[in-house]
Amino acid sequence: MIRALSFRNISAVYIFVAMFIVFSIWIPEKFLQVGVWRSLLDAEALTGLAAIAALIPLVAGSLNLAVGAQVGFTAILSAWLLGRAGLPIALQLPLVVVVGALIGLVTALVITRLRVEPIIATLGVSSILLAGMAWLSGSQQILDLGPDYREIATTQVGGVTLPVYILLAVALVTWYVLERTPVGRRMYAAGYNPDGARLAGVRVERLQVGTLMAGGAIAALAGALLTSRINAGDPTVGPSFLLPALTAVFLGSTQFRGGRFNVWGTIVAMYVLAVGIKGLQLGGSPRWVNDLFYGVALLLAVALAQWSPVVHRTSAIRRVTRLLRRRAT
Amino acid sequence: MTEPSLLLRVDSVVKTFPGLTALDRVSLDVRSGEVVAVIGHNGSGKSTLVKVLAGVHTQDSGAATPVDGAEIHFIHQDLALVGELTTIENLNLVKASGASALHPSRPTAERARARDLVARFGEVFDVDVPVRALTPAQRAIVAIARALDGWTHGRNVIVLDEPTESLHRSEVDVLFDAVRRLAAEGAGVVFISHRLDEVLSLADRVAVLRDGRKVADEPVSSMDHDRLVELITGASVTSSVARAGTRRPDADPVLAVRGLVGEAVAHLDLELYPGEVVGVAGVLGSGREAVSSLLFGAVEARADTFAVHGEPYPRRSPARSIRRRMAFVPAERARYGAIRPMTARENVTLPQLRTLRNRFGAVVRRLEQAEAARLMTAYRVVPPRPEQTFALFSGGNQQKLVLARWLRDDPAVLLLDEPTQGVDIGAKATIYDAVAQAAAAGTAVLVSSSDAKELLRLCDRVLVLRDGRVAAELHGEDLTEHRLVVEGYGLERPAPPSGGPSPNPRPAQGEP
Incomplete structure (x- = not known):
C-alpha cells in the first residue's frame, strides 16, 4: 500500500497535484475552466495515440524515432486520399491504417534483416517519410476534404470527443496484451535481454516486426484523426508529436510498474505534461516554452528511469512496513 | 628474501x-x-x-x-x-x-x-x-x-x-x-x-x-x-552420491545426431538415451563449450541427420527445440540464462506460458504465482520470493532459478553448459540433486563442463572432445579425472601430477 502511493511510484500524480495548485492560485480565471480541460482531453488524445505507437515497439526493444513522421505522413496521406484521390472514407481510413502498418513492417525489416540499430533505422525512415510528406502535399496544406470527415474527430459522446474514446480503447487493448498475455511477457523479455529471451524460446525478430507494425497502425490512426481534427492535411503538425510522445513513454516508465514501460503510466504522464504546458501557455508564456518544457521533462524522465535503486527502495519500504506491522500488533 | x-x-x-x-x-x-x-x-x-x-x-x-x-x-x-x-x-x-x-x-x-x-x-x-x-x-x-x-x-x-x-x-x-x-x-x-x-x-x-x-x-x-x-x-557434509545409472536399457534414443558441424565442432555423432547423463569434456577450443548451443539451435549448425524422439528435426531454433521438449541452461547466466530485470516468477515461467493461460489468452496470475512458489520451494531458492527481481538473487540461487525454469515441464532433453559456474557448494549440491532427479525421471541429460570432478560425479559416460571431434568416450572404470586430462590433451604418456612444475601441456593442435 505504502509502496503503491510512494513518490517514486506515482511521482507524476504528485507533480500533477502540485501544478494544479500552482496554476489554480496563479491564473484561476483561465485555468479552472471546464472548456480548457475538455479541449485538453481532446487535443492530447492524439498525442496519447502517438505515445502508445512509440511504446509498443519500445517494450520489445525498438526505440522508434519515426513516430512523429509516421503521424505526419499518414495525416497527409489521409488528406490526399480524400481530397486529391477522392476516395470514400470507408476505403480511405482502412487504407491509411494498412499503410501505417506497412511502414512499420519496412522499418522492422530494415532492423531485423539489414541489422541496422533501431534508433538509426527509424531515424532514416523518419527522414524518408518527411520527404514523402512534402512530395504528397507539395509542402502545402491539403484542404477541401468534404464535410463528413471532420465529424470523426469532433463528434461528442457525453461531452467528450470520439478520439478520447479511441485512445481509451487502444490503451485498454494494449494494456491487456502487454500485462496479461504471454505475448506481452515475451515482449518485455525481448526488450530487456534479446539473447536471453531467444534462448528461452522467444521469437525476438517476429516480435520486433509485430510491434513495429502495431505501432505503425496506431500512429496511422493518430494521423487520420489529426487530419480530421484540423479538417486539412497540414505537413507541419505531425513531426511535432515525437517529443511529447517519447517524453510521455519514458516518464511513464517511472510510474506504477517500477521502471517498466507501461500504458497507464504513459497516458498519465502524457496528460500531466500537457497540463503543465497548458498552464504555462495560459499564464502567458511564449511558445518556445513548449520545447523547453518537453526537452527538460524528457531528460529528467530518462535520468529518473535509469536511476533505479531497486534494492534500497524495496529494503527501505520493507523496513517501514515491518515497523508499522510491529506497532499494529 | x-x-x-x-x-x-x-x-x-x-x-x-x-x-x-x-x-x-x-x-x-x-x-x-x-x-x-x-x-x-x-x-x-x-x-x-x-x-x-x-x-x-x-x-x-x-x-x-x-x-x-x-x-x-x-x-x-x-x-x-x-x-x-x-x-x-x-x-x-x-x-x-x-x-x-x-x-x-x-x-x-x-x-x-x-x-x-x-x-x-x-x-x-x-x-x-x-x-x-x-x-x-x-x-x-x-x-x-x-x-x-x-x-x-x-x-x-x-x-x-x-x-x-x-x-x-x-x-x-x-x-x-x-x-x-x-x-x-x-x-x-x-x-x-x-x-x-x-x-x-x-x-x-x-x-x-x-x-x-x-x-x-x-x-x-x-x-x-x-x-x-x-x-x-559450518557443518560436516559428506554427500558423495554415486550415479545410480538410470539409463533406460531398452528405450530408443531421444536425441540422435550424426555429423554435426558448426562453430568449434568439426564432426560429432551423438545419441542420448532417456535417463542417462552424458558429459562433454575437452580443453578450451575443443568444441566442448559449443556443443550444447549447437544442439539447442541457438547457434546455426549443419548435421547429416538430426532426430529428436525419432523424428527428423532439420531447421533448428530455440523456440522449435522447446516445442520438442528440449531445455538449455547456458553458461554466462547473466547474459543468456535469464532476464535480469524481471522477477523470479516471470523468469521461471517464460519458456512455457501457454499452460498458464485462461480462455481469454491471459496469463492467470494466481496459477503463475503458485507455479513459481512451487518451483522455488522444490529447488530451495533463497529467499523464496517469486516477486523479487532476478538480479537481486545471489549467483547460486540465480542458477537454481534457471534450472527450475527448464526442469519445470519435465524436459525430454536437458542440455547444461557449465551448470555450476560461479555457484557455491550448497547450491551445487542442489543442482546436482536436481540433475540426478531429472535423469531418474527419464530426462536425457548432456553436461558440458570444464570441471572434471563435476563430470565424474554426474555422468554415466563422458565424451572427450579434441579439435572439434570426439577423441574418446569414457565410462565405467575408465572414467577417471586422470583419463579426462590425458584424453583432453591427447597426451601419449600419462600427465605429470598436477600442481608440480609441468612442462606446459599444449593442445595438440597447430596453433600459431
Whole structure:
C-alpha cells in the first residue's frame, strides 16, 4: 500500500497535484475552466495515440524515432486520399491504417534483416517519410476534404470527443496484451535481454516486426484523426508529436510498474505534461516554452528511469512496513 | 628474501547493509610473496570484502589500507573489459606510466607487446579481434594480462576475484604458475575462489568467511578438503552420491545426431538415451563449450541427420527445440540464462506460458504465482520470493532459478553448459540433486563442463572432445579425472601430477 502511493511510484500524480495548485492560485480565471480541460482531453488524445505507437515497439526493444513522421505522413496521406484521390472514407481510413502498418513492417525489416540499430533505422525512415510528406502535399496544406470527415474527430459522446474514446480503447487493448498475455511477457523479455529471451524460446525478430507494425497502425490512426481534427492535411503538425510522445513513454516508465514501460503510466504522464504546458501557455508564456518544457521533462524522465535503486527502495519500504506491522500488533 | 614485509592490512572491518551484516570485524594481513585465499559461500562476505578493498563500498568501521604505498590491483569476476575493443586496445586502456594520453599508438609494437603479455599464459590467440568474440577463458587472460601490465613498482597486491570460474583445469594450472611467479617476485596475492582444490593447491594461507565472519585463517598445510568444507558450511557434509545409472536399457534414443558441424565442432555423432547423463569434456577450443548451443539451435549448425524422439528435426531454433521438449541452461547466466530485470516468477515461467493461460489468452496470475512458489520451494531458492527481481538473487540461487525454469515441464532433453559456474557448494549440491532427479525421471541429460570432478560425479559416460571431434568416450572404470586430462590433451604418456612444475601441456593442435 505504502509502496503503491510512494513518490517514486506515482511521482507524476504528485507533480500533477502540485501544478494544479500552482496554476489554480496563479491564473484561476483561465485555468479552472471546464472548456480548457475538455479541449485538453481532446487535443492530447492524439498525442496519447502517438505515445502508445512509440511504446509498443519500445517494450520489445525498438526505440522508434519515426513516430512523429509516421503521424505526419499518414495525416497527409489521409488528406490526399480524400481530397486529391477522392476516395470514400470507408476505403480511405482502412487504407491509411494498412499503410501505417506497412511502414512499420519496412522499418522492422530494415532492423531485423539489414541489422541496422533501431534508433538509426527509424531515424532514416523518419527522414524518408518527411520527404514523402512534402512530395504528397507539395509542402502545402491539403484542404477541401468534404464535410463528413471532420465529424470523426469532433463528434461528442457525453461531452467528450470520439478520439478520447479511441485512445481509451487502444490503451485498454494494449494494456491487456502487454500485462496479461504471454505475448506481452515475451515482449518485455525481448526488450530487456534479446539473447536471453531467444534462448528461452522467444521469437525476438517476429516480435520486433509485430510491434513495429502495431505501432505503425496506431500512429496511422493518430494521423487520420489529426487530419480530421484540423479538417486539412497540414505537413507541419505531425513531426511535432515525437517529443511529447517519447517524453510521455519514458516518464511513464517511472510510474506504477517500477521502471517498466507501461500504458497507464504513459497516458498519465502524457496528460500531466500537457497540463503543465497548458498552464504555462495560459499564464502567458511564449511558445518556445513548449520545447523547453518537453526537452527538460524528457531528460529528467530518462535520468529518473535509469536511476533505479531497486534494492534500497524495496529494503527501505520493507523496513517501514515491518515497523508499522510491529506497532499494529 | 628477508622478513616478508606487510603490504595490506585489513583491520576489524565492519560493513552492514540494511538488514544484513556483510562483514563482521574481519581482519586480514597480506605479506609480500604470499598467496592468501579467501573462501566462503555466496553471501559469506567475500564480494563485499573485495568491494571494500576496491573502495566501492566504504566500511562502517575498521580499516583496509595498503601499507607503505603498496598498490592494489583487481581482477574482478566480470573482468571489466570493453567488449567492442580488441585485446590490444583493452590492454592499452591502462597506459604505461609516462606516456601521454595523446601519444600516437604504434600498432606493430603494441601488437607484439599484447602477444607477449598474453603469451605468458601459454595461450596465444588473435589479439586483433574484439574481446567480445573471445571465449570466457581468453577474456580472463586478457584481464589478467592487463593487470600485470599496469604494475609500475615493486610493492603490489593483486586481488583475483574468482578468476578461474571459466577456465579449464589445465588453463588454471598455467594461470597458477604465473601467480606463483608473481608471488615469488614479491607481490602479495589475494585469491578469492569457490574451488577448494584450487585453494589447496595454490594458496599459502586460507581465510574462511562464513556469514560475514572470518572463521579460520590458517596455513594451507593444516587444511584439507573436508575440513575446508566443514569450515565453509559450518557443518560436516559428506554427500558423495554415486550415479545410480538410470539409463533406460531398452528405450530408443531421444536425441540422435550424426555429423554435426558448426562453430568449434568439426564432426560429432551423438545419441542420448532417456535417463542417462552424458558429459562433454575437452580443453578450451575443443568444441566442448559449443556443443550444447549447437544442439539447442541457438547457434546455426549443419548435421547429416538430426532426430529428436525419432523424428527428423532439420531447421533448428530455440523456440522449435522447446516445442520438442528440449531445455538449455547456458553458461554466462547473466547474459543468456535469464532476464535480469524481471522477477523470479516471470523468469521461471517464460519458456512455457501457454499452460498458464485462461480462455481469454491471459496469463492467470494466481496459477503463475503458485507455479513459481512451487518451483522455488522444490529447488530451495533463497529467499523464496517469486516477486523479487532476478538480479537481486545471489549467483547460486540465480542458477537454481534457471534450472527450475527448464526442469519445470519435465524436459525430454536437458542440455547444461557449465551448470555450476560461479555457484557455491550448497547450491551445487542442489543442482546436482536436481540433475540426478531429472535423469531418474527419464530426462536425457548432456553436461558440458570444464570441471572434471563435476563430470565424474554426474555422468554415466563422458565424451572427450579434441579439435572439434570426439577423441574418446569414457565410462565405467575408465572414467577417471586422470583419463579426462590425458584424453583432453591427447597426451601419449600419462600427465605429470598436477600442481608440480609441468612442462606446459599444449593442445595438440597447430596453433600459431
